[in-house]
Amino acid sequence: xxxxxxxxxxxxxxxxxxxxxxxxxxxxxxxxxxxxxxxxxxxxxxxxxxxxxxxxxxxxxxxxxxxxxxxxxxxxxxxxxxxxxxxxxxxxxxxxxxxxxxxxxxxxxxxxxxxxxxxxxxxxxxxxxxxxxxxxxxxxxxxxxxxxxxxxxxxxxxxxxxxxxxxxxxxxxxxxxxxxxxxxxxxxxxxxxxxxxxxxxxxxxxxxxxxxxxxxxxxxxxxxxxxxxxxxxxxxxxxxxxxxxxxxxxxxxxxxxxxxxxxxxxxxxxxxxxxxxxxxxxxxxxxxxxxxxxxxxxxxxxxxxxxxxxxxxxxxxxxxxxxxxxxxxxxxxxxxxxx
Amino acid sequence: xxxxxxxxxxxxxxxxxxxxxxxxxxxxxxxxxxxxxxxxxxxxxxxxxxxxxxxxxxxxxxxxxxxxxxxxxxxxxxxxxxxxxxxxxxxxxxxxxxxxxxxxxxxxxxxxxxxxxxxxxxxxxxxxxxxxxxxxxxxxxxxxxxxxxxxxxxxxxxxxxxxxxxxxxxxxxxxxxxxxxxxxxxxxxxxxxxxxxxxxxxxxxxxxxxxxxxxxxxxxxxxxxxxxxxxxxxxxxxxxxxxxxxxxxxxxxxxxxxxxxxxxxxxxxxxxxxxxxxxxxxxxxxxxxxxxxxxxxxxxxxxxxxxxxxxxxxxxxxxxxxxxxxxxxxxxxxxxxxx
DNA sequence: TGTTAGCACTCATCAACATCGAGTGCTAAT
DNA sequence: ATTAGCACTCGATGTTGATGAGTGCTAACA
Numbered sequence: 001x002x003x004x005x006x007x008x009x010x011x012x013x014x015x016x017x018x019x020x021x022x023x024x025x026x027x028x029x030x031x032x033x034x035x036x037x038x039x040x041x042x043x044x045x046x047x048x049x050x051x052x053x054x055x056x057x058x059x060x061x062x063x064x065x066x067x068x069x070x071x072x073x074x075x076x077x078x079x080x081x082x083x084x085x086x087x088x089x090x091x092x093x094x095x096x097x098x099x100x101x102x103x104x105x106x107x108x109x110x111x112x113x114x115x116x117x118x119x120x121x122x123x124x125x126x127x128x129x130x131x132x133x134x135x136x137x138x139x140x141x142x143x144x145x146x147x148x149x150x151x152x153x154x155x156x157x158x159x160x161x162x163x164x165x166x167x168x169x170x171x172x173x174x175x176x177x178x179x180x181x182x183x184x185x186x187x188x189x190x191x192x193x194x195x196x197x198x199x200x201x202x203x204x205x206x207x208x209x210x211x212x213x214x215x216x217x218x219x220x221x222x223x224x225x226x227x228x229x230x231x232x233x234x235x236x237x238x239x240x241x242x243x244x245x246x247x248x249x250x251x252x253x254x255x256x257x258x259x260x261x262x263x264x265x266x267x268x269x270x271x272x273x274x275x276x277x278x279x280x281x282x283x284x285x286x287x288x289x290x291x292x293x294x295x296x297x298x299x300x301x302x303x304x305x306x307x308x309x310x311x312x313x314x315x316x317x318x319x320x321x322x323x324x325x326x327x328x329x330x331x332x333x334x335x336x337x338x339x
Numbered sequence: 340x341x342x343x344x345x346x347x348x349x350x351x352x353x354x355x356x357x358x359x360x361x362x363x364x365x366x367x368x369x370x371x372x373x374x375x376x377x378x379x380x381x382x383x384x385x386x387x388x389x390x391x392x393x394x395x396x397x398x399x400x401x402x403x404x405x406x407x408x409x410x411x412x413x414x415x416x417x418x419x420x421x422x423x424x425x426x427x428x429x430x431x432x433x434x435x436x437x438x439x440x441x442x443x444x445x446x447x448x449x450x451x452x453x454x455x456x457x458x459x460x461x462x463x464x465x466x467x468x469x470x471x472x473x474x475x476x477x478x479x480x481x482x483x484x485x486x487x488x489x490x491x492x493x494x495x496x497x498x499x500x501x502x503x504x505x506x507x508x509x510x511x512x513x514x515x516x517x518x519x520x521x522x523x524x525x526x527x528x529x530x531x532x533x534x535x536x537x538x539x540x541x542x543x544x545x546x547x548x549x550x551x552x553x554x555x556x557x558x559x560x561x562x563x564x565x566x567x568x569x570x571x572x573x574x575x576x577x578x579x580x581x582x583x584x585x586x587x588x589x590x591x592x593x594x595x596x597x598x599x600x601x602x603x604x605x606x607x608x609x610x611x612x613x614x615x616x617x618x619x620x621x622x623x624x625x626x627x628x629x630x631x632x633x634x635x636x637x638x639x640x641x642x643x644x645x646x647x648x649x650x651x652x653x654x655x656x657x658x659x660x661x662x663x664x665x666x667x668x669x670x671x672x673x674x675x676x677x678x
Numbered sequence: 679t680g681t682t683a684g685c686a687c688t689c690a691t692c693a694a695c696a697t698c699g700a701g702t703g704c705t706a707a708t
Numbered sequence: 709a710t711t712a713g714c715a716c717t718c719g720a721t722g723t724t725g726a727t728g729a730g731t732g733c734t735a736a737c738a
Binding site: 679680682684686687691694695698700702704705706707708 | 714720
Binding site for chain 4: 376377378379380383397398399400401
């Protein structure tokens with residue numbers, strides 16, 4: 001168990017290092033407000049904290065730097081809720097005042113604000129499309145051979161795909177088909193669409209429309225790719241401003257990771273809906289060795305998205321946690337009002 | 340006017356520097372195949388070429404490097420059409436064999452292939468949406484207060500926007516409205532939609548639907564933002580591999596430029612439909628001082644997009660011109676087949 | 679017994695300096 | 709007109725020494 005003094009010193013070291021990115025020395029600490037001990041005392045405590053694994057030295061005679069364990073402890077026990085300035089709160093709210101109806105636009109803007117407010121990189125995973133339910137199905141013929149299939153979901157999301165039309169399909173056939181499908185598919189979540197189509201609608205259609213076979217094949221193919229929720233980035237380049245990323249190789253690895261959307265989903269989805277912090281190696285990814293990720297969910301049980309903020313392990317955890325929490329509330333609120 | 344020998348030397352210098360990124364010395368040149376003169380002779384010629392402004396030195400006793408004027412001359416007079424390997428051609432064609440129907444998907448994949456093939460950054464400006472014509476207009480009510488307006492264009496593109504519904508609008512009213520609008524708007528290019536809606540449909544609608552006023556306002560607002568064609572990037576991070584961009588500041592400027600989509604349109608739209616090369620300062624942009632951009636158009640007069648490849652001024656012009664030309668043809672072809 | 683002053687020691691950083699070699703320009707010989 | 713030869717330039721690399729921020733340890737102190 002750590003003594004009060006050790007706690008205090010650990011806190012000061014993390015706070016100082018987060019700001020300065022420089023190893024923190026005993027003299028520096030002794031000059032901080034609230035510190036009444038001499039540098040020598042602090043040195044002794046620091047040696048103990050290092051033995052316990054909370055601190056590290058970059059070389060024998062350097063100041064101390066928090067270790068991953070140090071950050072973890074700080075995050076778990078020393079984080080103090082911060083208060084946001086009125087300015088910042090109003091900056092966040094400004095997006096939502098402009099009465100934006102498009103969820104997509106809303107989320108994009110939120111990501112931008114988060115990255116501005118934190119100076120880190122923001123990733124916003126949009127609500128999972130798969131849970132939305134079919135509201136309306138439509139086929140619009142374009143040419144003799146092609147048509148667009150459109151699915152509108154209950155939250156106003158529109159999916160569309162171009163289809164090949166089998167030869168000899170009359171407009172009447174299409175209309176009949178659309179009617180049948182609308183009847184059958186209303187309220188079906190997108191994730192079950194493929195299954196439902198295959199199992200049920202197929203049979204019914206064959207009874208009514210002669211050439212249904214080919215077009216159903218097209219539809220099945222179109223619905224087979226399960227789309228994940230969209231991924232929005234903001235402030236990717238903020239990483240470049242962090243001194244720990246002056247190394248091109250690290251940058252490259254990170255950017256390559258982010259360019260692979262598919263991995264992102266897995267990597268940044270939180271375990272539960274609270275605010276979660278993963279520090280350095282806890283991310284289980286080489287490119288993120290020196291990164292921490294703070295995630296939180298927003299939305300309701302129906303429609304849930306994820307906010308993730310990525311920064312160096314030397315990240316201003318307090319601030320990010322505060323900001324992300326405000327944003328999560330505001331976003332959830334805005335999204336449910338739209339319903 | 341340059342002598343043959345000067346031409347040959349300039350060519351060798353550009354070719355060598357493009358590969359190695361190192362200043363080229365006289366001894367190095369003399370060892371090249373086809374060079375029969377001694378280093379001393381070459382040194383004399385190089386001094387002349389430098390006086391003429393085609394070459395530069397990085398310091399008094401360094402080898403030579405092509406100047407912007409040197410690249411310009413090379414591009415204008417020394418570029419020799421290259422032949423692509425069968426492998427590369429088939430790599431390009433592989434995308435189109437997979438019978439992709441979505442124009443968007445097609446363009447994305449093309450961008451990826453281009454950046455892989457060239458190791459530079461590719462920007463693809465999608466065909467301008469504004470010219471597409473309305474094929475079908477639809478309103479799908481979501482809740483009491485909101486609905487989605489959907490416009491399908493003749494090329495299968497789907498635009499959608501969420502609308503506020505005025506209170507007391509009956510389903511019948513909506514249907515009436517949709518019918519009228521479909522009649523009136525069919526074949527109208529998106530760019531004229533706002534105007535047409537304002538001028539004509541407005542009047543007609545008021546006669547038939549009592550509460551048209553509010554909803555038309557919503558529609559007008561939705562159509563007022565003229566969307567530019569979409570911008571696709573690929574291989575953004577390829578820039579990091581170029582030695583001239585080991586400087587973080589340059590990277591940052593470039594990335595910030597690319598993040599501002601709006602500027603991109605202006606910056607990379609070609610003057611005419613041929614292949615165009617802009618070298619360094621010819622781009623008129625600080626962030627692109629050390630970059631060259633090669634652009635080409637694809638598509639037909641109806642539906643025209645732009646391919647742009649960005650690399651360092653020390654770019655393999657021959658190769659890029661060849662690759663971009665093949666891709667432009669193949670893409671144009673594929674897009675017109677889909678019609 | 680916990681705290682602190684004092685001191686020897688370590689090590690990154692930086693400037694000064696020497697060395698090396700690739701490359702040049704010029705001159706004189708071919 | 710070409711080229712061999714040579715002095716010269718300058719970036720890159722390595723060495724050395726001084727500086728200073730920081731440590732650990734010991735001994736004195738409250």
